Amino acid sequence: MRLEGIGLGYRYGRGPWILRNVDIAVEAGEIVGLIGPSGRGKSTLGRLLAGYDKPEEGVVRLNGKPLPAEGYSPVQLVFQHPEKAVNPRMRMRGILNEGWKPDRAFRASLGIADEWLDRFPHELSGGELQRFCVARALGPATRFLIADEMTTMLDAITQAQIWHAVLDIARERRLGLLVVSHERSLVQRLCSRVIELA
Numbered sequence: 012m013r014l015e016g017i018g019l020g021y022r023y024g025r026g027p028w029i030l031r032n033v034d035i036a037v038e039a040g041e042i043v044g045l046i047g048p049s050g051r052g053k054s055t056l057g058r059l060l061a062g063y064d065k066p067e068e069g070v071v072r073l074n075g076k077p078l079p080a081e082g083y084s085p086v087q088l089v090f091q092h093p094e095k096a097v098n099p100r101m102r103m104r105g106i107l108n109e110g111w112k113p114d115r116a117f118r119a120s121l122g123i124a125d126e127w128l129d130r131f132p133h134e135l136s137g138g139e140l141q142r143f144c145v146a147r148a149l150g151p152a153t154r155f156l157i158a159d160e161m162t163t164m165l166d167a168i169t170q171a172q173i174w175h176a177v178l179d180i181a182r183e184r185r186l187g188l189l190v191v192s193h194e195r196s197l198v199q200r201l202c203s204r205v206i207e208l209a
């Protein structure tokens with residue numbers, strides 16, 4: 012299985028081109044880093060690959076086909092700010108079960124405590140909330156995970172716990188990971204290949 016962007020071009024409205032002629036591919040089981048200076052378009056590229064936005068030029072292909080237009084997406088995106096990724100009026104149990112139903116063992120692997128399930132998002136810390144967003148993105152139908160500064164805001168221990176769990180799951184299920192980060196050291200530690208948006 013292969014996720015690829017071919018000849019991607021994107022700009023916001025009539026603004027300047029953010030990305031042009033970008034080719035990128037991630038294979039199943041591969042952990043690839045994406046680094047580059049701030050504002051270069053890393054998050055934009057992640058959003059295109061996850062199908063959140065449509066490229067103005069080029070195409071995104073999953074095994075040679077367009078991403079499915081509806082239903083649970085096999086390409087999941089987790090970004091830096093979990094509070095922007097959840098419905099503030101839903102309790103965590105409902106948020107977690109939006110795409111699939113992680114069982115207790117799965118929740119425990121990501122350090123999600125049972126007593127958090129009945130809380131609202133604002134009643135959790137950023138790290139606690141991000142654990143839910145990661146769990147939600149790792150349903151059985153997920154083939155690729157795009158982790159866009161997924162643990163940047165978190166302390167070192169939480170960062171390590173989340174990555175430990177994600178890497179275990181990725182290995183077990185041969186997921187492809189695209190790790191978007193400012194932190195060159197994190198990318199070098201996790202990834203077998205690094206793409207630099209210069």
Ligand SMILES: Nc1ncnc2c1ncn2[C@@H]1O[C@H](COP(=O)(O)OP(=O)(O)OP(=O)(O)O)[C@@H](O)[C@H]1O
Pocket residue numbers: 023029047048049050051052053054055056193
């Ligand atoms: N919704 C938007 N409307 C207009 N311009 C945008 C929008 N989102 C991003 N941009 C611009 O697109 C460019 C690329 O942004 P993007 O967030 O993809 O970069 P990045 O490489 O991920 O940056 P960072 O490392 O700082 O997160 C930036 O110049 C940004 O200002």
